[in-house]
Amino acid sequence: MPRPIHAHIDLDALKNNLRTAQRLTSSRIMAVIKANAYGHGLLPVAGALAEAEGVALLDVHDAAQLREAGSRQTILLLEGFFSLEDLQLIAEYDLATVIHNEQQLASLDAYPRRGTLQVWLKINSGMNRLGFFPEEIPAVMERLKSHPAVRNVTLMTHFSHADEAAGVVTQLDRFNKLASGYHTARSMANSAAFLRYPATHGDWVRPGIMLYGASPFADTSAQQIGLKPVMTLSSQIISIRDIKAGETVGYAGLFRAERATRIGVVACGYADGYPRHAPSGTPLLVNGQRTGTIGRVSMDMLGVDLSNVAGAQIGSRVVLWGDGMPVEEVAQAAGTVSYELLCAVTARVPLGY
Secondary structure, eight states: OOOSOEEEEOHHHHHHHHHHHHHTOSSEEEEEOHHHHHTTOHHHHHHHTTTSSEEEESOHHHHHHHHHTTOOSEEEETTOOSSHHHHHHHHHTTOEEEEOSHHHHHHGGGOSSTTOEEEEEEBOSSSOSSSBOGGGHHHHHHHHHTOTTEEEEEEEOOOSSTTSTTOSHHHHHHHHHHHTTSOSEEEOOOHHHHHHOGGGOOSEEOOOGGGGTOOSOSSSOHHHHTOOOOEEEEEEEEEEEEEOTTOEESGGGOEEOSSOEEEEEESOOGGGTOOTTOOTTOEEEETTEEEEEESOOOSSOEEEEOTTOTTOOTTOEEEEEBTTBOHHHHHHHTTSOHHHHHHHOOTTSOEEO
């Protein structure tokens, strides 16, 4: 019998979240499916997102796999290409590519097909990660407009504070002033900007985390936005014991019982992708009842407080996150973000659809 942990991927919930996004905008949707679709499985997720006008990821071989599976959407490489061999595949599979540095720009001369390449030009509007500085854009645009390989150019940027109080005003103003001089498509909004700042929608929006049913905001739940969780990570209780007041649990004895406590052991640990740094009290569900973790997370197991969980026994279902237990709430308790938890689920955890 296989180990009881598994991740269930609800593709109907994914489609619901895409429809929610579609209702909120008239812009074309570039669904972000990088990192193996945020840990949800590239090909099944891409199939469920077939109604989006495009999908975006990082690896050119993953993009090629999508084309071979029948995708006819725009497929965008968010970090562009890294070698001349990548350029050959971009041409072969009719992929769109981000251009964010001079080396990539110079390499376009090696593109093997004339007049066919869709370029997304990355502008550094203030995040200072990827992209050309605004003052560089006029010269870069001239080179792209006259380049024999380039079919069209989309201007894009990325916001650093869309999910925080600082917002997008400074970056948006900087980007719009620059883009206003060109008659070309624009793309700015990630999930947070898409949901909170309609002025950022432009011609293409790039939702990511919201499609997987998690909120990008600390102060707004996914349910409030109308999103449904796509991944439910669940396991079972594999051991139960009663400890006395003063006894400790797990490595380093980080948890010390203040009273007699009933302890359950769950078949899930950091080798499955659960965060080792999650403190005691990180929420989860046992038999649908809310409780919390106890002690340090081990490689293959974690402890859970069963003192107030009626009917808990060996074999009881445990929801680590997902249906009934928002992943962003677990992430907040663990001092991280939902993106990391979803992407970190390891290959030994089977995915079911």
